[in-house]
Amino acid sequence: MLNLTSPDTMDALKMAIQCEMDMKTFYEQVAKLMQNDDAISIFQGLAEKEEKHRIKLIRMYSRLSGKKILYLNLGKKHKLNTLQTCASDPNIAVRQAKKNANELKNFYLTISRRMFQSELRQFFREMALEEEQHIAVLESSFVEPLSLNQNESSSGDTMLREVEATDKNQPNSW
Helix, strand or coil: CCCCCCHHHHHHHHHHHHHHHHHHHHHHHHHHHCCCHHHHHHHHHHHHHHHHHHHHHHHHHHHHHCCCCCCCCCCHHHCCCCCCCCCCCHHHHHHHHHHHHHHHHHHHHHHHHHCCCHHHHHHHHHHHHHHHHHHHHHHHHCCCCCCCCCCCCCCHHHHHHHHHHHHHHCCCCC
16 A cells, blocks of 8 residues: 655645645735736636635645645755746736746646546646636736836726727717
């Protein structure tokens, strides 16, 4: 019988917990860069979801190890080095958010393939799917070319005014 609490499984869970903590912090930092209320809400919502993921991972860790994590003090071994830190430019930060979410999704997929126990394989596949949903939110909310500069208006009101002006110039066909 396979030992579910093998060091590889526990290390993978610890690394995943650390990744979720890093992503939550990243999304909170990006939200602070945004001036658009919708963009702020999106990144704050993603940060909240990362916190839920962290709790889910901690519960799995506790269930498998029989130990509670009160404080996570991990070395470089447990960090996903491909995650980027938040840039000070909002345009770059949004691109980094997309890359980071994709890196985390790929990490979960890789871990799921390495797990022998079907429950853990499924667990990490579900985590990858949730990251895929984050990517979809980011891709649909922030379409290239980005224009989130501090001095530019990035509100939906400006876009609505442009559409209304275009509509006034075109004859109605109904």
